[in-house]
Amino acid sequence: MxxxxxxxxxxxxxxxxxxxxxxxxxxxxxxxxxxxxxxxxxxxxxxxxxxxxxxxxxxxxxxxxxxxxxxxxxxxxxxxxxxxxxxxxxxxxxxxxxxxxxxxxxxxxxxxxxxxxxxxxxxxxxxxxxxxxxxxxxxxxxxxxxxxxxxxxxxxxxxxxxxxxxxxxxxxxxxxxxxxxLRWSALLGLLRPYQWVKNLLVFLPMLLAHRVLEGALWGKAIAAFAALSLVASGLYVVNDLLDVEADRHHPRKRFRPLARGDVPLWVGMVMAPLVFGMGFGIAGAVLPPLGVLAVGLYGGLSAAYSLWLKTLPLLDVLALAGLYTVRVLAGGWATQVPLSGWLLTFAIFFFLSLAFLKRYVELRALGGAELPRRGYTSQDEALVRTFGIASGYLAVLVFVLYLNSPAVVTLYREPRWLWLSVPLLLYWIAYLWLSAHRGRMPDDPILFVLRDPVSYIVAAGLLGLFVLGSA
Structure with missing residues (x-):
């Protein structure tokens, strides 16, 4: 034959x-x-x-x-x-x-x-x-x-x-x-729209300032959300392009569209500047100068993270925490709502905990190997966990100090209700780290939270307590 x-x-x-x-x-x-x-x-x-x-x-x-x-x-x-x-x-x-x-x-x-x-x-x-x-x-x-x-x-x-x-x-x-x-789902997956939920932080300043009924602010906040989401998607594409070889060695990241070959590399190179430009176009057309500056600051820090900072231990998690905090800044600067120092300090520690949590989960997934292009080894796992838990509890400490400050009575008529949110925050931070320790969390804690009913219950409880405190 x-x-x-x-x-x-x-x-x-x-x-x-x-x-x-x-x-x-x-x-x-x-x-x-x-x-x-x-x-x-x-x-x-x-x-x-x-x-x-x-x-x-x-x-x-x-x-x-x-x-x-x-x-x-x-x-x-x-x-x-x-x-x-x-x-x-x-x-x-x-x-x-x-x-x-x-x-x-x-x-x-x-x-x-x-x-x-x-x-x-x-x-x-x-x-x-x-x-x-x-x-x-x-x-x-x-x-x-x-x-x-x-x-x-x-x-x-x-x-x-x-x-x-x-x-x-x-x-x-x-x-x-x-x-x-042609798989449109792969192209959409390359943009990671589920990550846009992080940009809901732009609404936090107007929410905590009790100005959600001011319609003029919503247009600016929505424009900031759209601009940050598009800039973030463009940078995610850049990140995946630069990490494509390392992702193929990862047990889960190897299924990303570029690493798996579902989307050609040249398509990613075209999409990145296109989506990035759309984000800055919206920012320049709608937002005030400080709002545009915040979007630019986010884009610059994200680019620095993708190109360099992600390879430097500790600086990488500080950059990730900074990216979350810049989203809060963008919300305040876009809507011109004054930002509280208490809010920004809480955000830095809380998001630093989430950044360490992300690295901790990645280290556990590799089972003793070195984390590619991140600068961490299996020997760092316990230390990363310690840093992350400590950062989370420092965020709660900042919140407790805020509840003891004169600033709380300017916004909340019944601030005693807010004290009940302290055990909820302590529980939720401990719960996230326990879930990661038991191997029940994917690489990105945000994905876990979006699919986790316990997190939704805690969020509903916190929201209810803040409403009661405002009444």
């Missing part, structure tokens, strides 16, 4: 892999040696082949963890079992394909680009012909650049969107289809 089956030539980027090694290398270079990006135009002047070779030489991605297209892999394994010869043909340097071929153990040969040849389109077909001679072959590809190779094959197997497959079939009717529909 093996003699009757034509050899099957398989493309690498976007076909066998759910990602593109050239974009992977570009991101790796941007992450490790960003100043070398300035050399890319000079490499390109020497030809696309030189650009590919130099990029991969500067920042070779971790081939072992690149996401594979499972349905394609299973078909190739079945064809190999039938005795079919498999050849990997890639426009990336042949050395990259050889690493993957060695990992899979399916291919008898690898053909690809060199520093003098860009193995794309007709050049790839020529390499295949050079290896197989005039022997008929079938080809599996995924892009318009593969048309010359399909034209030289006896069957055209296609990976792509249903629309792309229909266009290919107009020219090459024979072959197997691997449809990859």
């Amino acid at each position: 093996s003699q009757s089956l034509p050899p099957l030539v398989v493309d690498l980027d976007g076909t066998l892999l759910r990602t593109d090694t050239l974009w992977e290398s570009f991101l790796g270079l941007l992450r490790r040696r960003p100043w070398r990006i300035l050399w890319m135009p000079f490499w390109l002047l020497q030809g696309r082949a030189v650009l590919k070779v130099r990029l991969l030489a500067e920042a070779l991605p971790d081939i072992e963890y690149l996401p594979l297209r499972e349905e394609v892999l299973q078909w190739l394994q079945a064809e190999r079992c039938r005795g079919r010869r498999l050849i990997l043909a890639t426009a990336s340097p042949a050395s990259v394909g050889q690493v993957l071929a060695q990992r899979l153990g399916l291919f008898e040969a690898v053909v690809g680009s060199s520093d003098t040849l860009n193995a794309r389109g007709k050049a790839k077909l020529a390499l295949v012909r050079q290896y197989l001679g005039e022997l008929p072959f079938e080809y599996l590809g995924n892009s318009w650049a593969d048309f010359p190779v399909w034209a030289g094959a006896v069957e055209a197997h296609v990976v792509g969107t249903p629309r792309f497959i229909r266009r290919v079939r107009r020219h090459f009717p024979r072959g197997r289809d691997f449809p990859q529909p």
Whole structure:
């Protein structure tokens, strides 16, 4: 049977892999040696082949963890079992394909680009012909650049969107289809809209100042919420782009859209500035200067966190706590509601506790390994837990001091009701840390709170006590 089956030539980027090694290398270079990006135009002047070779030489991605297209892999394994010869043909340097071929153990040969040849389109077909001679072959590809190779094959197997497959079939009717529909849910997941709940903090200043009935403030607060949400989504995309390699080593983060290959890397690079710009556009059009400043401060601190601060122990959690506190500042500055020093001090300690909680959960999930790109090891787990619990209880102490201050009577007619919120806060902080210690919390405490009925009960109790104190 093996003699009757034509050899099957398989493309690498976007076909066998759910990602593109050239974009992977570009991101790796941007992450490790960003100043070398300035050399890319000079490499390109020497030809696309030189650009590919130099990029991969500067920042070779971790081939072992690149996401594979499972349905394609299973078909190739079945064809190999039938005795079919498999050849990997890639426009990336042949050395990259050889690493993957060695990992899979399916291919008898690898053909690809060199520093003098860009193995794309007709050049790839020529390499295949050079290896197989005039022997008929079938080809599996995924892009318009593969048309010359399909034209030289006896069957055209296609990976792509249903629309792309229909266009290919107009020219090459024979072959197997691997449809990859555009997943809007993956694009939405890349923006992490569930994280927008954090930006509800912009409404906190007007709520605590008892000015929720002033309609003029709502427009500003909603605009601040929208601006922060869009800027945050843009920065989440940037964060996922920079962390894509580390995320693939993580037990849960490897399922993120970019790490898994559900969204191409180039799409993320386009989305990030687009969404980021929309956020600042809303801020500039609607918010007062201080509100725009707050959005800018949030964007700058977030960018610093993604690019640098997240790798520095302790500074990373201070930055995370600062991002939460800046959201409160944005609410006050956007609505021009005076901000209480008590509120800001409470926010710093409380959100510092949540930031340590996030790191603690990540450390526990790795089971003794070092936390990638975070600077923590398993030896730090107990210390991180201590810092986090202490920060949470310091927040409660700040709240108790506020209840003893003259400031409380200016806003609350019956402040004695607020004292009952102290045990609720103590319980909730202890409950969150106990849940994390028992392994019942995901990487992000916010996700846990959003799905946790106990947290909703505590929040309802706190809200009720504040209403009673105001009556």
